Amino acid sequence: MEVFKHFKEFKMDVLKEVGNIGAGNAATALSRLLNKPVDMAVPKVQLLPFEDISEKVGGAEQVVIAIFLRVEGDAPGNLFFILSPEVAKSLLKRLVGIHPGADGLFNExxxxxxxxxxxxxxxxxxxxxxxxTNLSMSPTVPALAMDMAGAILSYGLLQFGQMGDDALLIDTTFIEGDQEVEGQFFLIPDPDSFAKIFQSLGVPVDHD
Amino acid sequence: MIEEQSIVKVGMADMNVVQRSGTIRTVGLGSCIGLTMYDPQLKVAGMVHVMLPSSDIAREGQLNIAKYADTALPALLDKLVHLGASPSRIVAKMAGGSQMFAFAGTGDTMRIGPRNVESCKLKLAELQIPLIAEDTGGNYGRTIELDASTGILYIRSVHTGVKEM
Structure with a gap:
């Protein structure tokens, strides 16, 4: 894990750009779906203790809806798309015309x-x-869960767990005009994937 | 009921103890295990939040013993014994070990919850600590809280509310 602590500013910037490009395209896709402009916050790249990662979505006990995909290929990792139940309802209403019940539960x-x-x-x-990056990255079939943020996100930390108590997270938030639709992307590349990402982008790996 | 009083928190891959009064809790258990050990006579309670089944897979320089089932359980027992608890009186309870995401035919990582459960049971048997209650498996998250004055473990989940054991 020491390796990540010594990532220079430059490398963090490269990872920010990675988050920017990914989420930028996702925001465009969402904007097409909604037929409305979607804004994006500047991505944050941080090495965070496990505890603090769920704080980013309101604490370990906060109920969130998460769509989780395992990324397979050259640079494996975990990708979460996180929404609050309210935002999920609003998305359903606007995109597919479904009005979920008031009980906060979602049917099949x-x-x-x-x-x-x-x-x-x-x-x-x-x-x-x-x-x-010119790397092969293919998503698994998405899995959906609505539960405590801590319980969900801990799944993305298992690969990091073998190496230390922190994980490097690329976090991007996007917001649609009136803030009715706000979502967060967390990309947590496996520890070994960083070298591959840097290499593919021509960033020297050896001297941090 | 889960009420706010003097609460000792246990983070992910962390352990702690309380004596006589107060509660000890850990939040948002998914595939992780919250395991408690309790000496009813001295009212000494300990809790550990285990993340991975075995330290064999560790690649970290400085091992965090609270993270792995095989190292965390003996360490927690030591902590309790150090506070005067007797191993012959200590009983264990555990919760967690769920499979939050059901994928078809994926590797060991996805089965981490059940593997954590197995590993904890194995280690408890080895330490000769009886497991008197468990709430494991399923596909949902849990928050657990142990009351040091009674030894009752409260388990809260989003979908099923609070239960005690």
């Missing part, structure tokens, strides 16, 4: 629609990243 049809939305967005995130 609604889950399936959300999964598909996540799949489209995550797919565009990954394919632009793959084009940019």
């Amino acid at each position: 049809m609604e889950c399936s629609a959300l999964s598909e939305i996540g799949n489209i967005l995550a797919g565009s995130y990954l394919s632009s990243l793959a084009d940019f």
Whole structure:
């Protein structure tokens, strides 16, 4: 894990650009779906203790909806697309005309629609990243969960868990005009994937 | 009921103990295990938040013993014994080990929850600590809290509310 602590500013910038390109394309995809402009915050790249990662979405007990894809190929990792239940409802209403019940639960049809939305967005995130880096990155079938953020995100940390107590996270938020639709992408590349990403982009790996 | 009082928090890959009164809790257990050990006579309670089944796979320089089932359980037992608890009275409870995402035919990482459960049970048997209650598996997250004055473990989940054991 020491390696990551000594990442120079420059490398962090490269990773920010990685997040920017991925989420930028996903935002475009969402903007087409909604037929409205979608804004994006500047990506954050941080080495965070496990505890603090769920703080980014409101704490370990915060209920969130997450679409999770395992990235396979040259630079494996975990990709989460995270929404609040309210945002998920608003997306369903506007994209597929479904009005979920007030009980806060989603039925099979609604889950399936959300999964598909996540799949489209995550797919565009990954394919632009793959084009940019020239690495093969293919997503697994998306899995959807609505649960405590800590329980969900810990799944993305297992690969890092073998190496230390921190994970390097590329975090991008996007917002649609009136903030009705806000979502977060977390890309957590496996520890060994960073060297491959840097190499593919011509960043020298050896001297940090 | 899960109420706010003096609460000792246990983070991910972390362990802690409380004595006599107060509660000890860990939040957002997914595939991780929250395991508690309790001496009912001295009212000494310990909790560990285990993340991975075995330290054999560790590639970290300085091992965080609270992270792996095989190292965390003996360490927690030591901590309790150090506070005067007797190994013959200590009982264990555990919760967690779920499979949050169901993928068809994926590797070991996805089965990490069940593997954590197995590994904890194996280690408990080895340490001769009886497991008197468990709430493991499923596909949902849990928050657990142990009351040091009673030894009751409260388990909260988003979909099923609070249960005690």
